[in-house]
Ligand SMILES: Cc1cc2nc3c(=O)[nH]c(=O)nc-3n(C[C@H](O)[C@H](O)[C@H](O)COP(=O)(O)OP(=O)(O)OC[C@H]3O[C@@H](n4cnc5c(N)ncnc54)[C@H](O)[C@@H]3O)c2cc1C
């Protein structure tokens with residue numbers, strides 16, 4: 001059986017890390033599985049964990065009183081779920097509903113923050129990885145805001 | 156310069172009849188025409204459709220082109236002419252000129268992978284290309300469709316997407332911008348699908364149609380992956396009048412979209428997209 005550390009080697013987010021850093025963050029991680037229909041977290045929950053999806057699919061939903069639940073993004077294998085663990089007040093701002101059975105690597109946010117404080121090189125690498133995720137999501141959100149399939153964007 | 160007779164002929168529409176009409180989405184209809192004198196068309200080309208008394212607009216071919224006398228057009232009702240066309244019923248007459256323009260250079264992909272990126276109604280002009288690729292399937296490696304729309308209800312040809320998915324000859328990736336929880340597919344922007352499809356940039360020839368901003372984002376994403384702009388082909392939309400390269404209505408820089416396009420390599424189209432219409 002492969003160790004968590006070996007598994008982390010395969011994931012895009014942790015691939016660039018030095019082996020000793022991978023070992024450090026593996027110390028903050030454990031495997032977690034979620035059943036279809038359950039929630040990884042709900043809006044307003046304490047954001048103490050973030051997840052690397054290994055299999056399955058998770059929908060990020062916002063809830064509007066008149067519109068009901070609306071899926072704004074789905075995440076699949078290789079994607080990162082949740083970054084509210086990085087910044088105060090450490091509270092999640094979406095519902096994360098499991099669309100199909102999902103296996104994840106779950107990272108303890110407080111543990112990671114502590115290790116990043118102790119080892120700034122690790123902290124830098126972690127932030128770099130997260131910044132790439134933020135950049136991709138920001139571009140995607142901009143495209144959604146631009147309504148690229150809409151009438152006004154036609155030309 | 157064509158003769159006066161030739162000019163007159165090319166500008167006069169031939170009479171065609173609507174054979175069948177069906178609604179595709181809340182604002183989009185497909186019309187199958189009976190157009191007995193129609194010349195053979197190529198994927199990516201378009202007809203000028205004339206709703207009598209209202210006006211004439213360019214509309215791409217969206218169906219199987221093997222029988223040129225029964226062309227199919229998928230039309231989104233956005234204004235006076237397209238609304239009039241979508242309101243036609245079986246047996247009604249309309250005027251047709253065409254086919255016009257330069258279509259998709261499918262031959263450029265032979266021996267490699269065909270990657271089709273469609274946004275919204277942009278799947279319509281790409282469907283004949285997919286049919287052509289499937290008709291000579293052995294000539295290509297992977298045939299991949301990446302299709303994005305606003306919501307699940309805006310997806311064109313959903314039954315056909317399912318059928319393509321079920322068969323193994325075409326890989327179908329679909330995403331929408333937003334959806335209710337019943338939707339089990341992807342939600343996110345169409346460029347996400349580029350990564351998801353695991354494309355090999357050295358084998359990819361891409362064909363993209365949709366709003367220009369979407370095509371630009373897709374081309375940039377492909378470029379990041381290593382697909383050169385010369386191997387990404389896009390279809391441009393500009394207002395047209397003659398569709399014959401005579402009037403200059405569709406001019407963009409040095410190109411006349413009706414004659415030199417609508418399909419152009421992104422390398423050539425990118426600077427033109429920033430050009431305002433005359
Ligand atoms: C080569 C080519 C191929 C085309 N193929 C197709 C096709 O297969 N199916 C199809 O439905 N359309 C297609 N179009 C677009 C179609 O020609 C236009 O939608 C049409 O000319 C609009 O005319 P109208 O009189 O109905 O609307 P107009 O009165 O000209 O416009 C009404 C409103 O709609 C907006 N509008 C105009 N064009 C578009 C557009 N393309 N999309 C969204 N909003 C628009 C205008 O800004 C305006 O606000 C194609 C265009 C070109 C150049």
Ligand code: FES
Nearest residue numbers: 396398402403413
């Ligand atoms: S529409 Fe007249 S030149 Fe293109």
